[in-house]
Amino acid sequence: MNEYNGILPLYKPRGMTSHDCVFRLRKLLHFKKIGHTGTLDPQVDGVLVLCLGRATRVAEFLLDYGKTYQGVIALGTATTTEDASGEITAEQVVEEPIRRTAVETVLASMRGPIEQITPLYSAVKVNGRKLYEYARAGIPVEPPIRHVTIYDLKLLNPIPNYKEQIAFEVSCSKGTYVRTLAKDIGSKLGYPAHLQTLTRIKAGPFPVEACFTFAQIESLVEKDTFQEALRPLEQALSQMEKWTVDGMIEEQIRHGAVLPLPESFDDRPHAVYNSKGQCLAIYQIHPEHSDRIKPVKVLI
Structure with missing residues (x-):
C-alpha cells in the first residue's frame, strides 16, 4: 500500500459533502489517513483542502484561515435555509432596479467585524441538539450570535443597476455564514433574499487555480503519479x-x-x-x- 504525506487542494464539485470527497479519495488511493480542513455545504463547489498522512496533524490549524467566495444573491425570495435548497418563506417583487451606488453602500456597511445570527438550518448545537433538528421538528429555539470579520466585499456585476440578482465576492474569517450574509444584504436593500449559488475560490494559501478535480486525480492514480498533486505541509502553514x-x-x-x-x-x-x-x-x-x-x- 502506498504511503502519502502532504496537502491536496481539491476542487469539490456541487452535490457532494466534504465527507463524500474524503470517502471517494480513500477508495481511489486505498489510503485511509485523509482529513479535510473545514466543511463545504453540498451545494457549494470550489476549494476544499485535504490533509493526507503526516499532514493530518496540522488540519486543526488550517481551520483558522480566511476564505474567499464568489456567489450570487437572488433578490425577492427568502428561504428556510437561506440558500436555494430551502423552502420559500417570503416573496416580494423587485419592481424597480436598484442603483449600483445603493448596493455598494450596503456592502460597505458590512465590511469589518459584524454579528451574524446563526442560521436555523445548521449543525451548530444548542443544549446538545443541532439547530437543524429543532428546525425540522418545529421547536422554537434561540440561535446563537456569531462574531465574524468581513475583510472585503465587492460587486462583480458589470452593470449600473440591479434587479433580481447580485453577483459578489467576499473574503471573510472562519465561521462566516455566507448565506446569512446574502440574506442580510437583501434585507438592507429592502427585500427578502437568499444565496443562489456559491463557489469557494480560495482557502488560506490555496487558490482555486491550484486545485485538482477528481478526473485529474483519477488520471494521476492510473499513472501512479498521484504524489505530484500533493503540496508540502510547509505550504499549508505558510500564513502562520x-x-x-x-x-x-x-x-x-x-x-x-x-x-x-x-x-x-x-x-x-x-x-x-x-x-x-x-x-x-x-x-x-x-x-x-x-x-x-x-x-x-x-x-x-
Missing part, C-alpha cells in the same frame, strides 16, 4: 507566524521540550522550522508559564 531554529534547539524540539520564550513570539501559534525549511513543530506560549513556550504539535 514563523520561527527558525538552529541545530541544538532542533534536537530539543524533536523531544518535545518546553523552551524559553523567544523575543519574537506573540500569543499566536508559531510554526517552527529548521535551517533546511522543514517544519518541525507548532509552538505557543505556555498557558501556565508566560516566559516559556510549549509544543502544541511535534511534526517530526
Whole structure:
C-alpha cells in the first residue's frame, strides 16, 4: 500500500459533502489517513483542502484561515435555509432596479467585524441538539450570535443597476455564514433574499487555480503519479507566524521540550522550522508559564 504525506487542494464539485470527497479519495488511493480542513455545504463547489498522512496533524490549524467566495444573491425570495435548497418563506417583487451606488453602500456597511445570527438550518448545537433538528421538528429555539470579520466585499456585476440578482465576492474569517450574509444584504436593500449559488475560490494559501478535480486525480492514480498533486505541509502553514531554529534547539524540539520564550513570539501559534525549511513543530506560549513556550504539535 502506498504511503502519502502532504496537502491536496481539491476542487469539490456541487452535490457532494466534504465527507463524500474524503470517502471517494480513500477508495481511489486505498489510503485511509485523509482529513479535510473545514466543511463545504453540498451545494457549494470550489476549494476544499485535504490533509493526507503526516499532514493530518496540522488540519486543526488550517481551520483558522480566511476564505474567499464568489456567489450570487437572488433578490425577492427568502428561504428556510437561506440558500436555494430551502423552502420559500417570503416573496416580494423587485419592481424597480436598484442603483449600483445603493448596493455598494450596503456592502460597505458590512465590511469589518459584524454579528451574524446563526442560521436555523445548521449543525451548530444548542443544549446538545443541532439547530437543524429543532428546525425540522418545529421547536422554537434561540440561535446563537456569531462574531465574524468581513475583510472585503465587492460587486462583480458589470452593470449600473440591479434587479433580481447580485453577483459578489467576499473574503471573510472562519465561521462566516455566507448565506446569512446574502440574506442580510437583501434585507438592507429592502427585500427578502437568499444565496443562489456559491463557489469557494480560495482557502488560506490555496487558490482555486491550484486545485485538482477528481478526473485529474483519477488520471494521476492510473499513472501512479498521484504524489505530484500533493503540496508540502510547509505550504499549508505558510500564513502562520514563523520561527527558525538552529541545530541544538532542533534536537530539543524533536523531544518535545518546553523552551524559553523567544523575543519574537506573540500569543499566536508559531510554526517552527529548521535551517533546511522543514517544519518541525507548532509552538505557543505556555498557558501556565508566560516566559516559556510549549509544543502544541511535534511534526517530526
